[in-house]
Amino acid sequence: RKEVEQDPGPFNVPEGATVAFNCTYSNSASQSFFWYRQDCRKEPKLLMSVYSSGNEDGRFTAQLNRASQYISLLIRDSKLSDSATYLCVVNPDRGSTLGRLYFGRGTQLTVWP
């Protein structure tokens, strides 16, 4: 079983739409969770961390459900520039001292005009 599972999509939405991604992780002891964004043939870039209380950064909202081992990302008012692959990322190490990250396969998003 993979550490992090994501629906690969693709999601094709018009500008202004709201789109939601989700992923599940297998290690219940995981402590840190993130969403990264990766553009084609580029390195991943941190979009936001995910906290149990939920957190919001502009048009982006992330949620964590530890009981279900489920992470979500909501993008409101989609922009053309949001087109990318969104990676669900988990640090499996308690205490976060090792810094290892396990990536999901990524969900591809295309926003069209």
Next chain:
Amino acid sequence: GAVVSQHPSWVICKSGTSVKIECRSLDFQATTMFWYRQFPKQSLMLMATSNEGSKATYEQGVEKDKFLINHASLTLSTLTVTSAHPEDSSFYICSAFPGTSGFTDTQYFGPGTRLTVL
């Protein structure tokens, strides 16, 4: 912000040769760096944790004799793909974070190295 560079950005080699990829933290020191591999339409897969001054820690299923890692200084880690074969063709990415705290929110990725083995 913190910058991580990789060299080369793109390499083509013949089967059986060895290829060295460098990962440098340009404006900070990194006790720990990480090496990932990404095949087309697949996830980034953590290969190993590179520790300055000590042996690398490899993830399960990654051959340490195949992928040699050296972290000789606080700003440089190298990955050598030995006796490369076409199935080693992939996108190799390194990451590092400033300091020694292991605070993963500030982990920075290099731009990646695309390896093609003929």
